[in-house]
Amino acid sequence: MHVSRLRANYIGFQTIVIKEVVRVLRIWIQTLVPPAISMTLYFIIFGGLIGSRVGQMGGYSYMAYIAPGLIMMSVINNSYVNVVSSFFGSKFGHYIEELQVSPLPNYMIILGYMMGGVVRGILVAILITIIALFFTRLHLVHPLITVSVVILTAVLFSLGGLINAIYAKKFDDVTIIPTFILTPLTYLGGVFYSIHLLPVFWQNVSRLDPILYMVNAFRYGILGVSDIGIGTAYAIILLFILGLFCFSLWLLNKGVGLRS
Amino acid sequence: MQALSIHGLTKTYGNGVVALKGIDFEVGKGEFTALLGPNGAGKTTTIGIITSLVNKTAGTVKVFDYDIDTHMDLAKSCIGLVPQEINFNQFEKPFDIVVNQAGFYGIPRKLGKQRAEKYLKQLSLWDKHDDISRNLSGGMKRRLMIARALVHEPKLLILDEPTAGVDIEIRRSMWDFLKKINKEGITIILTTHYLEEAENLCRRVAIIDHGEIIVQGRTRELLEKLRTETFVLNLRKPLAQLPPLDGYAVTQVDDTTLEVEVSKSQNINTLFELLSKDDVQVLSMRNKVNRLEELFVRLVEGKG
Ligand SMILES: Nc1ncnc2c1ncn2[C@@H]1O[C@H](COP(=O)(O)OP(=O)(O)OP(=O)(O)O)[C@@H](O)[C@H]1O
Ligand SMILES: [Mg+2]
Secondary structure: OHHHHHHHHHHHHHHHHHHHHHHHHHHHHHHHHHHHHHHHHHHHHHHHHHHHOOEEOOOHHHHHHHHHHHHHHHHHHHHHHHHHHHHHHHHOOOOOOHHHHHOOHHHHHHHHHHHHHHHHHHHHHHHHHHHHHOOOOOOOHHHHHHHHHHHHHHHHHHHHHHHHHOOOOHHHHHHHHHHHHHHHHHHHOOOOOOHHHHOHHHHHHHOOOOOHHHHHHHHHHHHHOOOOOHHHHHHHHHHHHOOOOOOOOHHHHHHHOOOO | EEEEEEEEEEEOOOOEEEEEEEEEEEEEOOOOEEEOOOOOOOOHHHHHOOOOOOOOEEEEEEEEEEOOOHHHHHHHHHEEEEEOOOOOOOOOOHHHHHHHHHHOOOOOOOHHHHHHHHHHOOOOHHHHHOOOOOHOOOHHHHHHHHHHHHHHOOOEEEEEEOOOOOOOOHHHHHHHHHHHHHOOOEEEEEOOHHHHHHHOOEEEEEEOOOOOEEEEEEHHHHHHHEEEEEEEEEEEEOOOOOOOOOOOEEEEEOOEEEEEEOOOOHHHHHHHHHHOOOOOOOEEEEEOOOHHHHHHHHOOOOOO
């Protein structure tokens, strides 16, 4: 009985993931092309035109320095946006009810949507990495750290997107958080500069930005340089993931935004 | 064991609307039951609670003895739902919609595909299985939702106004299909505004209005009861003994008042002949209307 329930749950999870991945690929013009275009522009303008005047940062050319930051920026944005728009869409079109009436437990629903966001995040990361390689050489100093940080970051922001979608009542609610919170935090999270360039006060303020830890851990994986301790970064990321997962599970169990 | 057993179910929505005022509702295994009621009676709310789309305020719901409070997943596995409103992703293909639903119920993909083909064929949708479902007609969309509801082969199929906005021909073929799968053993509950639909399909019916179940029982008996009229007769003289009135159900309310049930096929003249033969003189007569009849008239006239 229990084994078959577990198997059934796994099949349900798999079904959500397939559905989500098919969605990402079906609307690739909305999901994969925009980050490729905007990141190419970032590389040309910031890395190429402006970067050549900036000189070195952290011991690397400016282009090489911002490449990991830009990859992370894309991962954060795309995993978040994927889940928030897909889950909100299923609420808006009422087909979330297909899942609600099924015996699939809520934690599996969360994991399924989360995995969809992770897959999109990783796909975009690969795409941007390939684009980056046209502009600069990237080493891979700590491959394991690089890969694990990128996946964990995608997990974290997928969960964030899910919570946003659970609360969202109209389409505007889907764009507010990415525009007013995510983008500023990303820009201030050390994507374009080392925080050592900032006055001490602003360095400390920057340390309150969780994205700083992810960007730097990822940069450490690729270039071997970081503004912060890697252990701290992992601890913060894992803590956030745990918190967001529990919170989203609680929301779904309560039926927030889904059941009246 | 009942397929569905509901006790003291109440629902008050967040905005204060009391949609259900404590309903008791039982559906036996293998039955075909209609939940008949006008707009806003509480049909969709009831179904929403059974299928965990709506939170209940109080009461118990058991599906094949699985309490939805304690054995939610087992209860859900028994139910297939065809909702009132379209609730599939209209940008997906019918085949994918049905296959994915099978997956959510834990059915392996290969088997899910076989079943999807089987049920889409049974509902005459196979030639559309690879189209974008947005392009299906209204009737096709409803049938798609029936195929989707059957893909995990539920023991209880619940349909919320499946024939609303469907033309006569398709409605009839839908009826035939539902009758067939009911014969094959699946318990069916459907909600409807149409007395005709309940009459044609359902052995049992529960009539709901303003969040209360007014009556439930065998459709035929209920209709018989509904198709009789009750007349209240005021008599000139007190009646010592009730005369024999063959074929009429008569009750004596008091000395000078009788209540007679007359079915629509009976001739009321005969009643008066029988009465005058026994020298009972009727002073006045009025038609007694009850709530059920009123509702019935509303349903028959299709005002909902
Ligand atoms: N989400 C909701 N929030 C607040 N009130 C609701 C909600 N859903 C339904 N109601 C109210 O509850 C009552 C019962 O509605 P319900 O949808 O169950 O009726 P129904 O019998 O299915 O009607 P219909 O035949 O029109 O589908 C109505 O007064 C309705 O306005
Ligand atoms: Mg309804």
